[in-house]
Amino acid sequence: MKRDTDDRCDDDIVVRVRGLANRFGEQAVHENLDLEVRRGEILGVVGGSGTGKSVLMRSIIGLQTPAEGEIAVFGEPMIGRDETEAKNVRRRWGVLFQGGALFSTLTVAENVQVPLREYYRRLDQRLLDEIATYKVAMSGLPPEAGPKYPSELSGGMKKRAGLARALALDPELLFLDEPTAGLDPIGAAAFDELILELKATMGLTVFLITHDLDTLYAICDRVAVLADRKVIAIGTIEELLALDHPWIQEYFNGPRGRAAAGGDQDLGRAEREEGPRLREQQRQAEAGQVQAQGAEGVAR
């Protein structure tokens, strides 16, 4: 395989978390949590509110120093590394935060260029502009979105722009924090499709926090369930369904879970066929929104 894989890390575990503990004062969010993310998979992370899904992600990407435990990404231990070493690992992943977390003083295209400028100062301006432009296009944004400021974009477009920035360095590993939350069903389905497509072309490994059952069924290879301060189960949805844990049963066999599961077989096929069409519709709808918002901006 010619993908940009790492030679230093020959085993197939991209993220390895061992015995992780996170505490905020008296309250323990994680105790003795273990998790492994395999190369090339889309791992969904689910759990009730307050079970520490985001804290887990923040621990892995180094925004939160855990009380105990080991975290290794690409086989490199992440805790207690100095800044330069951590930077070398950091450039190999991309993170999409919940609200997009775009820099509000920069345009979308400039946002995409920030990581490129930070790590590869020698790139000339023309190449930078071109890279930003095709990354914006790859994220499914219309051409006129590049020179727009984040405040002029809708929530769904901000997420796509955030994804474009997360993909700026051609990462091997992508962290997504509730990418489809707050999107309409068409937009969410299009986003799922986009992740699958990017995974296929770029060989991504994806760590995906979500509440969206449709997303779980549609794109996740494995699902990790967070409860009782640890990962209580990890596996394909079929494997999880075979388990006898009340929360898992209620989660996947509740009315919404059944609806998502029931639609899956049909949906999977429908999405493959309809996906491009839906995406085109979504793109046009969003393009209309940009224009409307642009006009509003002028009026203001």
Next chain:
Amino acid sequence: MSGATFTQDGDVLRLSGAVTLARLGDLPERLEALSPPPARIDLSGIDRIDTVGAWVIHRFARERSVPVEGADKDTERLLQQVAAGDRQPQVRPERPAPALRVADQVGGAAIRAFGTGIGLVGFFGGVLVAFWSLLRHPKRLRGHAIIRQFEVVGVEALGIIGLMSFLIGIVIAQQGAIQLRQFGAEVFTINLVGRLTFRELGVLMTAIMVAGRSGSAFAAQIGSMKLAEEVDAMRTIGVSPMEALVVPRVLAAIVVMPLLGFYAAIIALIGGGLFSWLSLDIPPITFVTRIREVVPITDVYQGLVKAPVFGAIIAMAGCFQGMLVEGNAEEVGLRTTAAVVQSIFLVIVVDAFFAVFFAQIGWI
């Protein structure tokens, strides 16, 4: 792992190594410098490729109209992917010519300033209407909220305003004494401190402090409530935001400002008196007697008349800017700044009018 490079084999360009962002090196420049263009590009020798490498190859192939061959399935897919994103790069919004932009900004600022002025007058009217309706239905007055604002605007400000006034009293006395000493008229320092603090500085400095402390807080509180749709929720439930949020704050500021202004003037006198005692050897009893002789009661009235007006201005500017917040959190910061700037500016303008007015009616 070797970086991206190429060899020329007759009219075939053979790329090799890792054609990735990290290993790109000066490949784009060297490709650029290539002439004449090759007839074909052969990718069978590359180790790795990512979207940036694919883009560089795609761009070269497009610009020189050279066919690409030898790409495996993954590389082919990457090339298609970046080709699909090949658009005219545009990174910044188009901007008009500089001269036009200056005119545009000046005009825009003028229109905005005018709009703000109109809005402020409208808001003033709204507050009056709310006051009037509360006068007719006093039961709707929110006693608890008003008392709470008294505490926040008044009581909690006593410390900082006291300290500020004390220091200002000392500074006036000290600067005045230096100048008056040249005429041997150091004793007039008392006149300076007494009249200045009661007429002007006591109230004015208090107004500036209240604008910074409370005017900004009003804008930020109401602004974040607007963002969280709390204000809309109030309207839906049938609670008037004017009555619930604005009136208590305006009322508190109107009532508290004269008290704070008088307090500030007294503390400034204490500061000035202390300086006169320690540095000019004027005993406190003389200081007090002289103050009673030289400060006419109209000076005290002036301060007390101006203070509630300043309070109303500060509270209304703060609440007005808070109500204007919409969109994002950045707006709250901008509006808070605008509230402070606007209220201090208006306070000073109104103070100038008062100065002329009082002179005209003989309160000199």
